[in-house]
Structures are given as structure tokens and as C-alpha cells.
Amino acid sequence: MSKTYDVIVWGATGFTGRLVAEYLLKQYEVGKEVSWAIAGRNKAKLEKVREELNNAEIPLVVADSHDRESLEAMVKQTKVVCTTVGPYALYGNLLLELCVEHSVDYCDLTGEVQWMRRTIDAHHEKAQENKVKIVHCCGFDSIPSDMGVFFLQQEAQKRWEAYAQEIKYRLMGAKGGPSGGTVASLDNVAIEAKEDPKLMEEVILNPYGLNPKGEQVGKDVPDLNESAYDEDFQAWIAPFVMAVINTKVVRRSHALSHYPYGKNFRYEEATHVGPGFVNRVKASITATVTDALFNPGSILKWVIDQFLPDPGQGPSKHQRETGFFKIILLGKSADGKTLKVKVKGDRDPGYGSTSKMLAEAAVCLAKDRENLPENFGVITPSTAMGAHLLNRLQENSGVTFSVVEE
Ligand SMILES: NC(=O)c1ccc[n+]([C@@H]2O[C@H](COP(=O)([O-])OP(=O)(O)OC[C@H]3O[C@@H](n4cnc5c(N)ncnc54)[C@H](OP(=O)(O)O)[C@@H]3O)[C@@H](O)[C@H]2O)c1
Known part of the structure; x- marks a missing residue:
């Protein structure tokens, strides 16, 4: 099914989500190679973020973690949801469930291991069946x-x-x-x-x-x-x-x-x-x-x-x-x-680099999808994206991996 967006950044009114949006704008502009939108629960706040980013073209999507209808409408519009709405254990359950249900790839910044265990137990098998990649920990951790x-x-x-x-x-x-x-x-x-x-x-x-x-x-x-x-x-x-x-x-x-x-x-x-x-x-x-x-x-x-x-x-x-x-x-x-x-x-590590790593993970899921490893479920950055993510990080994000020759 064709989608309006490659990536929706949900939580863009928060500290990290805003940085993700700033990075996407700088790296990919709007409506070009990557089509993306910012999302949050409060329209006025989203408009303010857009104004501060100084680009009236950035599309806005309103979705609240407690409102199934708005979340479902958001999920259906995009190939990938990139979420910075946390604590994830409090606000992330319904979104993740809907991503699995609608076969929409997902990446986040959670470090909440207790919640990750719960999402693995509840969604891994169904996500495998639906060939969805649910990828936690796409920031400095891990x-x-x-x-x-x-x-x-x-x-x-x-x-x-x-x-x-x-x-x-x-x-x-x-x-x-x-x-x-x-x-x-x-x-x-x-x-x-x-x-x-x-x-x-x-x-x-x-x-x-x-x-x-x-x-x-x-x-x-x-x-x-x-x-x-x-x-x-x-x-x-x-x-x-x-x-x-x-x-x-x-x-x-x-x-x-x-x-x-x-x-x-x-x-x-x-x-x-x-x-x-x-x-x-x-x-x-x-x-x-x-x-x-x-x-x-x-x-x-x-x-x-x-x-x-x-x-x-x-x-x-x-x-x-x-x-x-x-x-x-x-x-x-x-x-x-x-x-x-x-x-x-x-x-x-926690914000400047994290926001770039998360954004590149989202873009990798959306744009490299056909060539990514055939791993699905509640998985990890390396098993979901492998060398494709490594290349994007090395080329774009200022995060580098090198051998120390001794
Ligand atoms: N793994 C890492 O390396 C790493 C690094 C940085 C951050 N993080 C994690 O990322 C998460 C966000 O951190 P942050 O500092 O950006 O937090 P923050 O500034 O408090 O932002 C939280 C965002 O969640 C939104 N939100 C809250 N309740 C919501 C609801 N019911 N429905 C929809 N949106 C809702 C907020 O919207 P409003 O603006 O409307 O309140 C805001 O956009 C945290 O869980 C943090 O631990 C991880």
C-alpha cells in the first residue's frame, strides 16, 4: 500500500524528538529524498516547533498515546514510526501494538529493559508473522x-x-x-x-x-x-x-x-x-x-x-x-x-549524537527496506539493519567506527 510518509517522528515537541526533526531537516530537507512529518499530541506545540525550525512545509500529525483512533490514523500514513515519546512503558504500548498490527516498522530510544521484555513477550511472534521490524534502543543505548x-x-x-x-x-x-x-x-x-x-x-x-x-x-x-x-x-x-x-x-x-x-x-x-x-x-x-x-x-x-x-x-x-x-x-x-x-x-552522547543515530535508523528502515536482513519481530539495530545502518551512520551521523591499528 502506498504511504504518504517514509518516516513520522512522534514526540517532536519533546527535547529529543525536536532534535531528530532538526537533523532530518538539515540532512534530508522536506519532501525530497525522504518524506517525513512531525507528530505529537498538541497541535499548537507542533506548530511552534515548525515555526522554530523555520520551515512551514514540514507536515504535522496530531496523535495522543491515549487516543487509539488518532494513533491508528498516524500509523497508517507512514512506512516507519520513529518515537521519542517516553517513558515508553507508560506511553508506548498502544503505538507498538498498532505498528505490529498494520505492518509498520518502528524505532525508538527506549532503554527500559523491563518494557522491552514485555514487548518481546507480547509482540515478537506476531511481528515476525507480519514481517515487521520493531527496533528498540536506537540511540546512545545501544x-x-x-x-x-x-x-x-x-x-x-x-x-x-x-x-x-x-x-x-x-x-x-x-x-x-x-x-x-x-x-x-x-x-x-x-x-x-x-x-x-x-x-x-x-x-x-x-x-x-x-x-x-x-x-x-x-x-x-x-x-x-x-x-x-x-x-x-x-x-x-x-x-x-x-x-x-x-x-x-x-x-x-x-x-x-x-x-x-x-x-x-x-x-x-x-x-x-x-x-x-x-x-x-x-x-x-x-x-x-x-x-x-x-x-x-x-x-x-x-x-x-x-x-x-x-x-x-x-x-x-x-x-x-x-x-x-x-x-x-x-x-x-x-x-x-x-x-x-x-x-x-x-x-x-545522549542527545546530539542520539538524535542523529535515531534519525538514520528510521531512514534506513524506510529507504533500505528491500535490502535489509530478513529479520523481523522485536529485534535489535544490528539484526534489523546490519551493514546498511553502519554505512549510514558512518556517512551521515558523525558516529564513526574504526580499527585502532597498533
Ligand atoms: N536511549 C538513549 O540514548 C536516549 C537518549 C535520549 C532520550 N531517550 C529517551 O527518549 C525519551 C524522550 O526523552 P526526552 O528527553 O525527549 O523527553 P521529553 O522532552 O519529556 O519529551 C517527551 C515527549 O513525549 C510527548 N508525550 C508525553 N505524553 C504524551 C502522550 N500522552 N501522547 C503523545 N505524546 C506524549 C511529549 O509531548 P508534549 O510536548 O505535548 O508534552 C514530548 O513530545 C525518554 O524515554 C528518554 O529516556 C533515550
């Missing part, structure tokens, strides 16, 4: 991890004719800041986990919590939750707040691909802090703060909250443009060879 592993393994094959058996992700540096929407989403995960010990045990603390049921075993252990010394990097490391999402996405990709790296494949993530005593102390402090983020009701969490933004707010343009991230992935072969890959972003 594209650098998922596509970084994909890239590293391609390079390992070229060099070794074998895959790495173990990969370590180290966040070497980043500059940016959180938005109120992300804070609200993280808080929602922590609150749900605290209220439901089964969810904590079966999904959040389970390294394979997003794997298909019956396939939740492997060599990996729960994510790092204290400071430690890493011999490979000769440095102190600390827990990485997004590891709880990213590591599970990487393992789900592996499972959905039928374990090409072998059943003994291991993957973990941490923040690189550095060598020496001062960094040892910094690593311990980082571990304490990370722990508090997942501990609603603690005094430290209350103190941290005083410095965090409200929904709709986030890092300034200057902070985004001077922001960056740098990740090193270290792969090891079964016979001890090593390969390092660098993943870099030219904007702050």
Missing part, C-alpha cells in the same frame, strides 16, 4: 554497543577468519548531560524493579534477560557493580550506567543471529577511569553514584535528583555541540589475538 560489536566481528573475520570470543566495551570519555525525559525513564525502571523482585531477578539482573525464552544461558555474569582493575587496559574501571541495557541488547542480537560467535561468547561493559591511586578513588565514587541511580528513595538519589533536569529540558546547544563520546571495544580470539575498535561521536 547503537555504539550493538553496531560496535557487529563492526568488530566483521573486522575480526577479515583479519582472522574467525570471530572474537570475548569483547570488552570501555567508555573512554564522554561530555554531555542528561535530559528530563531520560531521568523520568530511568526512574521508572528503578521504581518498577524495586516493586517487583521477580522483574529484578529475571530481567534486570539476568545477563540474558532479553534473550528468547529458553535461551537465557551463557558464560556472561551480571554487569559490573563495583570498581575493579582491568589488566587488559591497565586501568581502574567503574560500572557503566547504560550497561544494564546495552549488554542485554548485544546478547539478544547474538541469539537472534543463531550464535555465530559461539555459545561461549562473552561481552561486558564498563567505564574506563584510568591508572593510579586517584583513579582508583574516582572509580569507587563512580560505582557509588551509579548504584544510587538505581536506588529510588535513597538519600544520595535525592541529592543527585536536585541537579537533574525536568521533562522537556536537557543539555544546551553549546553543550551538545561541544560534547562527544569515545568508546574502545577490545576483542579477543580463542587463540589470544586481539583487535581494538574505536567508536566515536561528534556530539554529546
Whole structure:
């Protein structure tokens, strides 16, 4: 069936959705190679966003998460819905259900693992039947991890004719800041986990919590939750707040691909802090703060909250443009060879780079559809889009993947 739009960005009145629209306008203009529209629940707010973007040609679509009719009308008009309406566990259910029902591809920025588990259980099979791609985690979590592993393994094959058996992700540096929407989403995960010990045990603390049921075993252990010394990097490391999402996405990709790296494949993530005593102390402090983020009701969490933004707010343009991230992935072969890959972003991770990654994922789903891997269901960025997404990211988004030659 012919569609009016390639992509509709739902949530364009929010902090991140607006950045996605800004990027699409700059990269693809309006009504040219990619036909796209902005959507939200409030027409006046959408008009204001359009005015601020200074382009009266951008089409507007009004749809509220609680109004089935408006959501269905939106879904039917487009090939892909790209949503930044979060917390997704609160506002995302009906949209996702309708995308599956109407065979409309979908991408989002959720990092809410509890919700992802629920969407997998409720929709994966039907989405496979309907040949729909439902792709969570198309931002800083988890594209650098998922596509970084994909890239590293391609390079390992070229060099070794074998895959790495173990990969370590180290966040070497980043500059940016959180938005109120992300804070609200993280808080929602922590609150749900605290209220439901089964969810904590079966999904959040389970390294394979997003794997298909019956396939939740492997060599990996729960994510790092204290400071430690890493011999490979000769440095102190600390827990990485997004590891709880990213590591599970990487393992789900592996499972959905039928374990090409072998059943003994291991993957973990941490923040690189550095060598020496001062960094040892910094690593311990980082571990304490990370722990508090997942501990609603603690005094430290209350103190941290005083410095965090409200929904709709986030890092300034200057902070985004001077922001960056740098990740090193270290792969090891079964016979001890090593390969390092660098993943870099030219904007702050959470918003500047995230909005470009999400927009490119949406465009990839819409424009490269015929050539994408034949994987459907509630899947991951690498299994949904593979090399096509990698190429678009490398060419357009300022997120680069390269081998570190040593
Ligand atoms: N994975 C990552 O790397 C990453 C990075 C950034 C953000 N995120 C996630 O992205 C999400 C959005 O973050 P944000 O900072 O952009 O949040 P935000 O500024 O609070 O924006 C939320 C958007 O949702 C809309 N909305 C709220 N309730 C709605 C409803 N009932 N129907 C339709 N729309 C509704 C809001 O519309 P109104 O303007 O009308 O209120 C707004 O457009 C969060 O879940 C966050 O965690 C993830």
C-alpha cells in the first residue's frame, strides 16, 4: 500500500524528538529524498516547533498515546514510526501494538529493559508473522554497543577468519548531560524493579534477560557493580550506567543471529577511569553514584535528583555541540589475538549524537527496506539493519567506527 510518509517522528515537541526533526531537516530537507512529518499530541506545540525550525512545509500529525483512533490514523500514513515519546512503558504500548498490527516498522530510544521484555513477550511472534521490524534502543543505548560489536566481528573475520570470543566495551570519555525525559525513564525502571523482585531477578539482573525464552544461558555474569582493575587496559574501571541495557541488547542480537560467535561468547561493559591511586578513588565514587541511580528513595538519589533536569529540558546547544563520546571495544580470539575498535561521536552522547543515530535508523528502515536482513519481530539495530545502518551512520551521523591499528 502506498504511504504518504517514509518516516513520522512522534514526540517532536519533546527535547529529543525536536532534535531528530532538526537533523532530518538539515540532512534530508522536506519532501525530497525522504518524506517525513512531525507528530505529537498538541497541535499548537507542533506548530511552534515548525515555526522554530523555520520551515512551514514540514507536515504535522496530531496523535495522543491515549487516543487509539488518532494513533491508528498516524500509523497508517507512514512506512516507519520513529518515537521519542517516553517513558515508553507508560506511553508506548498502544503505538507498538498498532505498528505490529498494520505492518509498520518502528524505532525508538527506549532503554527500559523491563518494557522491552514485555514487548518481546507480547509482540515478537506476531511481528515476525507480519514481517515487521520493531527496533528498540536506537540511540546512545545501544547503537555504539550493538553496531560496535557487529563492526568488530566483521573486522575480526577479515583479519582472522574467525570471530572474537570475548569483547570488552570501555567508555573512554564522554561530555554531555542528561535530559528530563531520560531521568523520568530511568526512574521508572528503578521504581518498577524495586516493586517487583521477580522483574529484578529475571530481567534486570539476568545477563540474558532479553534473550528468547529458553535461551537465557551463557558464560556472561551480571554487569559490573563495583570498581575493579582491568589488566587488559591497565586501568581502574567503574560500572557503566547504560550497561544494564546495552549488554542485554548485544546478547539478544547474538541469539537472534543463531550464535555465530559461539555459545561461549562473552561481552561486558564498563567505564574506563584510568591508572593510579586517584583513579582508583574516582572509580569507587563512580560505582557509588551509579548504584544510587538505581536506588529510588535513597538519600544520595535525592541529592543527585536536585541537579537533574525536568521533562522537556536537557543539555544546551553549546553543550551538545561541544560534547562527544569515545568508546574502545577490545576483542579477543580463542587463540589470544586481539583487535581494538574505536567508536566515536561528534556530539554529546545522549542527545546530539542520539538524535542523529535515531534519525538514520528510521531512514534506513524506510529507504533500505528491500535490502535489509530478513529479520523481523522485536529485534535489535544490528539484526534489523546490519551493514546498511553502519554505512549510514558512518556517512551521515558523525558516529564513526574504526580499527585502532597498533
Ligand atoms: N536511549 C538513549 O540514548 C536516549 C537518549 C535520549 C532520550 N531517550 C529517551 O527518549 C525519551 C524522550 O526523552 P526526552 O528527553 O525527549 O523527553 P521529553 O522532552 O519529556 O519529551 C517527551 C515527549 O513525549 C510527548 N508525550 C508525553 N505524553 C504524551 C502522550 N500522552 N501522547 C503523545 N505524546 C506524549 C511529549 O509531548 P508534549 O510536548 O505535548 O508534552 C514530548 O513530545 C525518554 O524515554 C528518554 O529516556 C533515550
